[in-house]
Amino acid sequence: MRRVTVFNNITLDGYFADANGGIGWAHGAPNDPEYDAFVAENARGGGVLLLGRVTYELMASYWPTPLATQQNPVVAERMSALRKVVFSSTLKEASWKNTTLVNGDVAAAVRKLKNEPGADMAILGSGSIVSQLARAGLIDEYQFVLNPVVLGQGRTMFDGVEETLNLKLTRTRAFANGKVLLCYAPTA
Numbered sequence: 001m002r003r004v005t006v007f008n009n010i011t012l013d014g015y016f017a018d019a020n021g022g023i024g025w026a027h028g029a030p031n032d033p034e035y036d037a038f039v040a041e042n043a044r045g046g047g048v049l050l051l052g053r054v055t056y057e058l059m060a061s062y063w064p065t066p067l068a069t070q071q072n073p074v075v076a077e078r079m080s081a082l083r084k085v086v087f088s089s090t091l092k093e094a095s096w097k098n099t100t101l102v103n104g105d106v107a108a109a110v111r112k113l114k115n116e117p118g119a120d121m122a123i124l125g126s127g128s129i130v131s132q133l134a135r136a137g138l139i140d141e142y143q144f145v146l147n148p149v150v151l152g153q154g155r156t157m158f159d160g161v162e163e164t165l166n167l168k169l170t171r172t173r174a175f176a177n178g179k180v181l182l183c184y185a186p187t188a
Contacts, residue, residue: 003120003140004050004110006130007042008157010144015154016127021054023125025149032177040074047119049079050110053088055125060096085113085121087129107136114138127157134161141185142167148178 008016009026017023029035051059059079062068068076084099087106094101102109110133113121123129123139133139158165167184174180 002114002116002118004114004123004133004138005120005141005143006123006139006157007143008123008125008130008145009147010157011147011149011151011154013150013152013154014156015151016125016157017155018151019153019155021155025151026145026147028149029147029177029179032175032179035175035177035179038173038175038181040072047082048113048121049082049084050121050123050126050129051084051086052126052129053086053091056084056086056088056091056094056096056099058125060094060099064096083119085109106132107138110138111136127155127159130157131160134158134165135163137186137188139186141170141183144182144184146180146182 009023010016011025018025063076063079065076068079080097082098084094084096086094086099086101087103087109088094088101089103091101106129110121123133130139166187168187169182170185171183172181
């Protein structure tokens with residue numbers, strides 16, 4: 001069975017986006033070659049990206065551009081090459097290379113994808129997708145990069161989760177720039 005992993009930057013106060021949906025705070029850490037290598041290696045990992053409309057539009061406006069290729073060629077190439085599934089009830093088309101648009105029940109669609117052969121899947125950003133799949137018990141691993149930043153307000157990716165979600169820590173990794181990778185798996 002294919003696995004679903006969440007990979008998101010979060011702040012010390014638990015937000016994955018600021019009050020306006022911005023994530024610029026996740027890119028303000030001092031230069032750290034070890035962290036940069038980790039990000040590039042993660043991008044090489046392959047698989048399928050699961051995205052909500054907002055995250056898709058944000059990524060599609062940057063990664064397939066010459067600026068992204070100039071600033072981060074390895075990640076830009078991989079982001080365009082990866083298969084992407086976008087969940088939206090409002091988008092009419094998804095023009096970024098290797099993208100499939102899905103309308104309807106997100107949990108049912110992901111449940112079906114998990115049972116098909118193929119590469120594992122990853123969710124980047126997409127808080128509403130994370131929340132829906134967490135409630136449905138469809139996420140196999142949560143990977144959070146904890147950033148040494150406090151926003152005071154913002155968006156949590158777990159809005160709408162009403163039952164306790166118990167997780168166990170599976171690994172950690174600290175970086176010189178102050179970021180810490182925290183990986184969790186559901187306990188049940």
